[in-house]
Amino acid sequence: MNNLLVLVMVLPVLAGILLIFFRNKLYFQRWLSFGVMLANAGIGVYLLNRMQREGILRLDFGGWKPPFGILFVADSFSMLLVVTTSIVAAVCLLYAFYSIGEKREKLFFYPFVNFLVAGVNGSFLTGDLFNLYVNFEIMLLASYVLIAFGSSRTQLKESIKYVVINVVSSFFFLIGIAYLYGAVGTLNMAHISSRVAEVGQTPILTVIGMMFLLVFALKSGLLLYYWLPGSYSAPPTAIAALFSALLTKVGIYAMFRIFTLIFYHETVITHQFIGIMAGLTMIGGSIGAVAYKDVRLIASYNVVIAVGFILVGLSVATPAALEGSVYYLIHDMIVKALLFLVIGTMITLTGSNKINQMSGLIRNYPGLGWIFFIVLLSLAGVPPLSGFIGKLLVGQGAIEGDSYVLLSLAFISSIFVLYSLLRIFLNCFWGESTINIDEKKTIRIGWLVPCIILMIGTIALGICAESLSVYVKDAANTLLHPDIYVDAVLND
Numbered sequence: 001m002n003n004l005l006v007l008v009m010v011l012p013v014l015a016g017i018l019l020i021f022f023r024n025k026l027y028f029q030r031w032l033s034f035g036v037m038l039a040n041a042g043i044g045v046y047l048l049n050r051m052q053r054e055g056i057l058r059l060d061f062g063g064w065k066p067p068f069g070i071l072f073v074a075d076s077f078s079m080l081l082v083v084t085t086s087i088v089a090a091v092c093l094l095y096a097f098y099s100i101g102e103k104r105e106k107l108f109f110y111p112f113v114n115f116l117v118a119g120v121n122g123s124f125l126t127g128d129l130f131n132l133y134v135n136f137e138i139m140l141l142a143s144y145v146l147i148a149f150g151s152s153r154t155q156l157k158e159s160i161k162y163v164v165i166n167v168v169s170s171f172f173f174l175i176g177i178a179y180l181y182g183a184v185g186t187l188n189m190a191h192i193s194s195r196v197a198e199v200g201q202t203p204i205l206t207v208i209g210m211m212f213l214l215v216f217a218l219k220s221g222l223l224l225y226y227w228l229p230g231s232y233s234a235p236p237t238a239i240a241a242l243f244s245a246l247l248t249k250v251g252i253y254a255m256f257r258i259f260t261l262i263f264y265h266e267t268v269i270t271h272q273f274i275g276i277m278a279g280l281t282m283i284g285g286s287i288g289a290v291a292y293k294d295v296r297l298i299a300s301y302n303v304v305i306a307v308g309f310i311l312v313g314l315s316v317a318t319p320a321a322l323e324g325s326v327y328y329l330i331h332d333m334i335v336k337a338l339l340f341l342v343i344g345t346m347i348t349l350t351g352s353n354k355i356n357q358m359s360g361l362i363r364n365y366p367g368l369g370w371i372f373f374i375v376l377l378s379l380a381g382v383p384p385l386s387g388f389i390g391k392l393l394v395g396q397g398a399i400e401g402d403s404y405v406l407l408s409l410a411f412i413s414s415i416f417v418l419y420s421l422l423r424i425f426l427n428c429f430w431g432e433s434t435i436n437i438d439e440k441k442t443i444r445i446g447w448l449v450p451c452i453i454l455m456i457g458t459i460a461l462g463i464c465a466e467s468l469s470v471y472v473k474d475a476a477n478t479l480l481h482p483d484i485y486v487d488a489v490l491n492d
Helices: 004-020 026-054 076-097 109-125 129-147 153-184 189-199 203-220 228-233 237-261 270-291 295-316 319-350 366-380 386-400 404-429 445-463 465-480 482-490
Strands: 057-060 071-074
Touching (some): 004 057, 004 071, 004 109, 026 057, 026 076, 026 465, 071 109, 071 482, 076 109, 076 237, 076 445, 076 465, 109 129, 109 237, 129 153, 129 189, 129 237, 153 189, 189 482, 203 237, 203 270, 228 295, 237 270, 237 295, 237 319, 237 482, 270 295, 295 319, 295 386, 295 404, 319 445, 319 465, 366 386, 366 404, 366 445, 386 404, 386 445, 465 482
16 A cells, blocks of 8 residues: 555646646646645545554555665655645645636646646655655746746746756755765665764765755755745746745755754754754845835745744754644645735735735725734734744744744744734725725635635644644654664665
8 A cells, every 4th residue: 555655746747747638628627636636635644644553654666675776755744744735736726726817727737736746745755865856856847837827027037037046956956966875875865864874974974965955945945045035926826825835845844854864963063054044044034024015025035934934943953843843834834825825816806016005905805804814823823823833842942952042033033924914914904995896806706715725724723733743743753763764764
């Protein structure tokens, strides 16, 4: 039954290839893509529960045993992200049915979304460093097309910047893999971990680790986030929501995996650098979130703040901090998608993206207004919503690790998140309405339902935290004790 592991990548790939031949069959494209995401979520939930009984699962392709063959490895950390990815992608597709437009749908929108999800899931599951690179490229190639979808001037400008940044980071990624292979003679991540543990993390390995930090910082928006706000605010709403929920999270996942499994011996150097970069990222993101009047840019800088906050847990690397980061990562995937969907709907209804050109929306669209208020509270970390648990655990971990500067920056950044989103809420939803009765657009049920589903998700994630805690604790335990992962891969 370990063959189910490969299905979460194979199903989107096969669907993407098949849908290329049904370009004009939009009904078929929509519901096949939606069905694939739901199937992936179901497979992920099944495997996640099976893991609690049997431990980490492994699939060796072609029957080649590690470290010689290609393999997928599923632990609680990777499978939690696969399940969340599938759910968020399904909801964003549901929103796209009613917003992306037939013209764009016929330009192979659904095949490329499937390829994007395949690359994301493959990145979470691969146990081989070179195949991590390959899956990154599958994801990025699909995102290159999606970011330019519609071919507006802004999209083309931002897509050029996005492509250049990612091509450069992929080049350094490949160089880092080559140097690491030259140093340890293997690409299997568990085998690399075993060999580094045997010989120690030499200075050359630490330098290679810093190169990987540069690569994943570029891909996740850790400090090197210049490309992110414009790139995430340019595409259509459904695509921007997918990007904000998934793309930076793959870079974050890779950083957690690499720096807890391989480069964890010289934490004074590597993890301290991660902490410095996380702190500066939260500062820069906070400034950006309050500096602009464009609601899309405000949302994008909130993505940047979250990247810094999540990586505080990796820098501190205590059990509570890692649990908090894992939990907050899941929360952020759901709530950031919701934030971008709500803001995109606001822009569609008003025809403006400036907070000083919108007012009184709650009079005309009360449901949308209160959904945004729930998003605001969740991202600010107000209990009992999902953001509170992650922030509490990261804060506890930072105290245990005596990282008081990072703790202060983390919670000051939460105040900036609250202020930036409260500014949108007060300016755009309260006051005199700027929409005349004759000009009022009807909010489509297809826009509202996906937002309601994700809103229920963030409420449930907070209220049912106890049910999720067994998986989160298992994920954090595997990250904290790399020998668990190594034994599961190298020993039958």
